[in-house]
Amino acid sequence: MQKNYIAGEWTASEHSIDNLNPSDTRDIVGQFAQASRSDLDRALDAAKSAQKIWAKSGIEQRYNALMAIGNEMMARSAELGELLSREEGKPLAEGKGEVYRAGQFFTYYAAETLRQIGDTADSVRPDIEIDVRREAVGVVAIVSPWNFPTATASWKVAPALAFGNAVIWKPANVTPASAVALTEIIAKQDLPAGLFQLVMGGGSEIGQALVESPEVNAVSFTGSVEVGRTVAAAAVQNFTKVQLEMGSKNALAVMDDADLDLAVNLALGGAFGGSGQKCTASSRLVVHSAVHDAFVEKLAAATQAMVVGHALEAGTQLGPVVSEQQLQSNLDYVQLGLSEGAELITGGQRLEMATPGYYMQPGLFIGTNNSMRINREEMFAPLAAVIKVDSFEEALAVVNDTEFGLTSGIVTQSLARATHFRRNAKTGCVMVNLPTAGTDYHVPFGGRGVSSYGTREQGKYAEEFYTTVKTSYISSGMPL
Numbered sequence: 001m002q003k004n005y006i007a008g009e010w011t012a013s014e015h016s017i018d019n020l021n022p023s024d025t026r027d028i029v030g031q032f033a034q035a036s037r038s039d040l041d042r043a044l045d046a047a048k049s050a051q052k053i054w055a056k057s058g059i060e061q062r063y064n065a066l067m068a069i070g071n072e073m074m075a076r077s078a079e080l081g082e083l084l085s086r087e088e089g090k091p092l093a094e095g096k097g098e099v100y101r102a103g104q105f106f107t108y109y110a111a112e113t114l115r116q117i118g119d120t121a122d123s124v125r126p127d128i129e130i131d132v133r134r135e136a137v138g139v140v141a142i143v144s145p146w147n148f149p150t151a152t153a154s155w156k157v158a159p160a161l162a163f164g165n166a167v168i169w170k171p172a173n174v175t176p177a178s179a180v181a182l183t184e185i186i187a188k189q190d191l192p193a194g195l196f197q198l199v200m201g202g203g204s205e206i207g208q209a210l211v212e213s214p215e216v217n218a219v220s221f222t223g224s225v226e227v228g229r230t231v232a233a234a235a236v237q238n239f240t241k242v243q244l245e246m247g248s249k250n251a252l253a254v255m256d257d258a259d260l261d262l263a264v265n266l267a268l269g270g271a272f273g274g275s276g277q278k279c280t281a282s283s284r285l286v287v288h289s290a291v292h293d294a295f296v297e298k299l300a301a302a303t304q305a306m307v308v309g310h311a312l313e314a315g316t317q318l319g320p321v322v323s324e325q326q327l328q329s330n331l332d333y334v335q336l337g338l339s340e341g342a343e344l345i346t347g348g349q350r351l352e353m354a355t356p357g358y359y360m361q362p363g364l365f366i367g368t369n370n371s372m373r374i375n376r377e378e379m380f381a382p383l384a385a386v387i388k389v390d391s392f393e394e395a396l397a398v399v400n401d402t403e404f405g406l407t408s409g410i411v412t413q414s415l416a417r418a419t420h421f422r423r424n425a426k427t428g429c430v431m432v433n434l435p436t437a438g439t440d441y442h443v444p445f446g447g448r449g450v451s452s453y454g455t456r457e458q459g460k461y462a463e464e465f466y467t468t469v470k471t472s473y474i475s476s477g478m479p480l
């Protein structure tokens, strides 16, 4: 049994779950402990004590620990990426790339530990100086999803530790192996016992208990809107600081002056990369009528040509979806689209492969409008829907007509349109001639509407969440 990591010790549990490989459900990745309520209580106690020690630690100690974690992840990205792909189902190159990127979050925040410089000011009263500095928030609960099991956790854990906090991490229960692998690397560092802890278990049980705890000072969550609401409601009961990154319904606008081959490539990668299981996926393709037919013809051909297969097999472009439940939900959305009057021009069906798994042919709808539920709800599936529009203005209006607002994109050769789009898209991230998915680690990431709540993640902006500001007034008693 793979254990939880509590108070500096690997801790077994009475209960465990099997973790299956979605590319081959006969392959059991491992058995993973499910934390009990008393495990969580021990973790909360240990975190509190450890955080007090860490907050007083030198910034070089933090730098060294984070740098070592990041370097090891990058050095072992091939091995750990394979484990990630085996349990999550994304093609090997994407698994390796994710682990490497996760390592970069640690090395980036290692450097940030040395840049913790505050502000000073003169008081409006004579002979008084003011010092404004940031302090750690305390014990941070991190609740993460399965689709980027290592990267999402890392972009939360790294700044939390860098800014002097303790972390209790509840990973998604379908991707525990990646969580244990990351924890093993962190556990090698000389950190106070309880500074970083792993509690695996069901979201509605141990996850809920964690975010409800008054011992937690901040909660950073990534997942669905539905669970995000529950998490926020629990946190606010204790006035706990909370940050939520949730789903989206991103649109890629393809204009009549677009380079069509580029547009098709962007749509293909944006819609189907990671089997569409990305919060940044381009599931709405808003296409100008002047290029609609040519675009659709090329995209349909490219979609059909995508190689669906076992995540660890060379040549696979699209792995399985993560679970049977996710696959059933995807197939339900295909039926919903058809019942709403959309035309499915390719894919959308379950695939039987050499190994038993959750395989699905990527599907493309045309003849859709933005009122259809397939264009309003996040499907998290290898499915995309084309919406035909007659002008740039109409495209922008459709892109913005959603309750979500994480990313949006435009494919155009016009600087004027690109600029207007960038300034008027109601999303947290905007892409020009780039896929809606794919962001950097040194700049803020987050959305508007129901996509995000609270301060931004990543880059220097993460400081706002993982620290609290203290303003000190100092009089020496002598004239300055």
Ligand code: NDP
Binding pocket: 143, 144, 145, 146, 147, 148, 170, 171, 172, 173, 174, 201, 202, 203, 204, 205, 206, 207, 208, 209, 211, 222, 223, 224, 225, 227, 228, 230, 231, 245, 246, 247, 248, 278, 279, 378, 380, 406, 451
């Ligand atoms: P969920 O919201 O179901 O779960 C996210 C995490 O929350 C998991 O660790 C889950 O545990 C846990 N959880 C579930 N219920 C509770 C609860 N009551 N209290 C505390 N924690 C709980 O999302 P998924 O993991 O299934 O991920 C897919 C969803 O995440 C998609 O809908 C997508 O939109 C969104 N997402 C958003 C991203 C963004 O950055 N905006 C990035 C990635 C995904 P368990 O696994 O045990 O259920």
